[in-house]
Amino acid sequence: MKPSVQYNDKIGHASADISGINYDQLAQKCNLGERYTIIGISLYGTDEISVSLLCRDNEESTDQKEVLVDISPNLELTVGEVLERLNVTINVTNNAKYDNPDLDTDREVTIEEDENDEEE
Numbered sequence: 001m002k003p004s005v006q007y008n009d010k011i012g013h014a015s016a017d018i019s020g021i022n023y024d025q026l027a028q029k030c031n032l033g034e035r036y037t038i039i040g041i042s043l044y045g046t047d048e049i050s051v052s053l054l055c056r057d058n059e060e061s062t063d064q065k066e067v068l069v070d071i072s073p074n075l076e077l078t079v080g081e082v083l084e085r086l087n088v089t090i091n092v093t094n095n096a097k098y099d100n101p102d103l104d105t106d107r108e109v110t111i112e113e114d115e116n117d118e119e120e
Contacts, residue, residue, distance in 0.1 A: 001040050001054060012090035013101045020084040026053075030073035035059050041082045042070060051077040
């Protein structure tokens, strides 16, 4: 499953925790019936995040060809209803070395608001 946006200017990686989410109940809530099985989640947007369900169509799929569909349910889903936690990283440079999903930072730093004021 590859994410895409209009221009795909920058790419990145995402990681999520889902252990607290019951996808069978979510499928029932979205009236998916036996026809569709949730295999993934798609999030799109910035100010308002739209949530859709990536599903296997069990009626149209065969042993030779699996049919996958992107379903927008009739009810509005929030990110918290489909993911327990989410972390997304985007490489905003043109340097490919930062596209490595195994790249990690050496430490976390918090900049206080008044630190920059003291330097002036």
